[in-house]
Amino acid sequence: MFVIxxxxxxxxxxxNFIFAPKKRQRSPEEQTxxxxxSQSLTLFQYHACPFCVKVRRELRRQNLNIQLVDAxxxxxxxxxxxxxxxxxxxxxxxxxxxxxxxxxxxxxISQYLNEKFA
Ligand SMILES: N[C@@H](CCC(=O)N[C@@H](CS)C(=O)NCC(=O)O)C(=O)O
Numbered sequence: 001m002f003v004i005x006x007x008x009x010x011x012x013x014x015x016n017f018i019f020a021p022k023k024r025q026r027s028p029e030e031q032t033x034x035x036x037x038s039q040s041l042t043l044f045q046y047h048a049c050p051f052c053v054k055v056r057r058e059l060r061r062q063n064l065n066i067q068l069v070d071a072x073x074x075x076x077x078x079x080x081x082x083x084x085x086x087x088x089x090x091x092x093x094x095x096x097x098x099x100x101x102x103x104x105x106x107x108x109i110s111q112y113l114n115e116k117f118a
Pocket of ligand 1: 090105106
């Protein structure tokens with residue numbers, strides 16, 4: 001089972017590499033502004049998880065430079081569990097106005113990013 005999952009993960013990564021979406025273009029000023037806004041966001045993810053790949057493709061499409069955190073690492077996994085509530089990736093940590101929100105579900109994360117940066 002582990003081998004099959006590992007193999008499928010590599011295929012997904014390969015296809016993602018070959019069919020990488022086109023990055024959205026912004027003026028340097030706009031991009032600087034978007035980069036500043038993105039600093040409040042962190043994506044907890046696994047490298048080869050298909051749902052994480054889906055969100056990373058959205059990040060690329062939107063040209064968002066969001067910090068990625070490997071949730072396989074023990075410290076990060078623990079943080080996700082204790083602060084987010086469960087170990088499930090992808091999960092977007094949103095730090096705004098002194099509050100922290102943990103957004104689960106790839107579709108909800110994509111929708112959030114689309115609404116925020118469209
Ligand atoms: N419906 C979720 C599915 C996410 C999901 O199943 N993620 C898996 C990894 S691919 C997970 O976090 N499993 C828990 C674990 O690995 O501990 C989404 O679209 O984000």
